[in-house]
Amino acid sequence: MSEVIRMRGIEKRFPGVHALHAAQFDLKAGEVHALMGENGAGKSTLMKVLAGIYAPDGGSITVNGNEVSISSPRAAQALGIGIIHQELALMPDLTVAQNIFIGREPRSRWGVLNEPQINRDAEEIFTQMKVPMDPRAEVRSLTIAKQQMVEIAKALSFRSRILIMDEPTAALNEAETDELFAIIRRLKSEGVAIVYISHKMDEIRRISDRVTVMRDGTYVGTLGAAETPIETIITMMVGRELDQTAVEIPDLSGAPVALDVRGLQRGRMVRDVSFTLRQGEILGIAGLMGAGRTEVARVIFGADRREAGEIEVHGRPCAIRTPRDAVAAGIGYLSEDRKHFGLALGIDVRGNIALTSLERYSDRFLRVDDAALARVAADYIASLAIRTPSDLQEVRLLSGGNQQKVVIAKWLLRNCDILIFDEPTRGIDVGAKAEIYRLLQSLAEAGKAIIVISSELPEVLRLSHRIAVMCEGRLTGILPGGPATSQQEIMRLATQRDTVQNDRAPQGASA
Incomplete structure (x- = not known):
């Protein structure tokens, strides 16, 4: 099998995060190459670089033997690279065909959409995929598995020969997964190269030819899927020393x-x-x-x-x-998204600490006892070592760690x-x-x-x-x-x- 993708020395930095350092990956025509690693290992970031969503800060990418610069998703599509994200990006109120050809619809010289043409074109793609699908159906009426098929058809409509699938079975049941795997095998037999990002070990053995493991933004190694024990892959994924300061149980x-x-x-x-x-x-x-x-x-x-x-x-x-x-x-709940569900970013530290307990510090006319709130806020700022110039500092200006402490203070004040x-x-x-x-x-x-x-x-x-x-x-x-x-x-x-x-x-x- 010929090599269609070669990525070497890929670097990517975000503010405060070195997401990829000297990362590498390669892909052959007609293979399913699994990309694995813990959450945060850099898998999706590396593939977003390949798909033109992120610009790399260093390294080289070769497509079909030619070194390229992939500056945008459109540039990736022109190179035959398509990506199917874990979160499907379909428009539920449009039909299957309209979703596939959105922005590229054939129109008459008066600008009228040629609906019969896009339906025929969509039907042709699904025939090639050997998937029964009504191109006139609204996407909202489809199962998640069928929506996955629409995403694949959309990628193939760009004549993609390289498909990136990011956690494609995350929302599928076993029967739907089998249906997707049948599609993947057909695409593979036609020479399409597929990157398969997944955490599911049983799926990797069923569908993949090779496995590449990443850890902490770096390349760990590439192995044959069939002959590699799952324990070896797991060890490669989590091969870090434990912190020796673990709590005594x-x-x-x-x-x-x-x-x-x-x-x-x-x-x-x-x-x-x-x-x-x-x-x-x-x-x-x-x-x-x-x-x-x-x-x-x-x-x-x-x-x-x-x-x-x-x-x-x-x-x-x-x-x-x-x-x-x-x-x-x-019961208090500190959401994984503290900025949207834990804090009011536009108000001060004192107000955020009091968010769930305001009734305790206001009278029946809803007048707030600012002096009492200031004392309480000062106590929590001291006891939790919240680094802030004052309790009147807007919480959006604090570091992430100090914002988290403010959320904790809010629930402690509530006495959860x-x-x-x-x-x-x-x-x-x-x-x-x-x-x-x-x-x-x-x-x-x-x-x-x-x-x-x-x-x-x-x-x-x-x-x-x-x-x-x-x-x-x-x-x-x-x-x-x-x-x-x-x-x-x-x-x-x-x-x-x-x-x-x-x-x-x-x-x-x-x-």
Whole structure:
């Protein structure tokens, strides 16, 4: 097979982040080449460079033997490169054919859309793909799997011979995945080269010819998919030394249960999830992108309505239908997107700390006691070591780590004793991470019950007393935190679809 893509020494920097350094990748005609790595390893960034979405800061790209500069997605399309993003970019109110040819529709000299022509052209593409599809159907009427087929047809309409698929089965069930794989095999047999980004180990063995692994923005290695044990790929993905300052795991088997979740259900992303959380415990929730971690947190907090299941708080059934109900029950949720869902960026530190507790500092005429709020804000700024010129500084001007501390202060002021931290250190520097770690540990020692959702395995192992692992909406196992568990063990459960019965939690700890 001839080489169609060669990328060498690719560099990409964003403000404060060296996303790719000396990254490399190559692709042959008629192969499926899997690109793997943990969340944040640089896989999607590297492929966005190839697709012209990001301009590289260094390195070279060769397409069909010619060194090229890919300055835009249009330039990539002209080279026969198409990308299908994990988040589908279709217009639901338009038809299948209109989505495929948007911006390139044949029109009469009076500007009238030639609808029959685009329908025939779309039908021809689906015939070549051997996929039954009505080009006149509205996209909103299609399943996610069929929408994936439309995205592939759209890429092929540009005569793409190189397809990049980013987590294409994240929202597909097993039958839909089989349907997609049949399409991929047909494209492969016609010489189309496919980059397949995925976390799912079983899929990699089924569909890929080769596997390239990235870690922390760098190239680790390329291996044949068929002859490489999954354990080898996992080791390549997570081959970092554990932080030796991991917390000592206390025996919490006798501690009261703060939160008891049983049979939680919401669609395909939360499927029969059950666990307990004890006072003074940090329960980590690990899993790969699309595993359902955030969805579980949102259901517990009432941001999404649960379809089934029960939640008990301190031994009492709790009907949580809205975030207001959760806050009244003593549950605080720190979203993974603190800037959109945790902070009011345009107001000051004092106002943000008071956001969930204003009724305690205002009278019946809604007049706010500014002096009392100033005292409270000063106390939290001191106790959490929030670095700010004053409590009247706009929170948007603080660093990421200090913004996160402001969100924590908001929930502590509300006196929430169950705290859910979703990606607590995302977007903050190493020093601020260490401060957040110490803060979470001190909160647990003070008796708070804490859930930490994180994509960083060393972080989960360092912080957690126990680790609940999810895959495709299900809880696949619970492991002890700290040195008793390896990153490889977590990754095995994170890529295993079936629920695991043998809970390795410490004796007396409940799943």
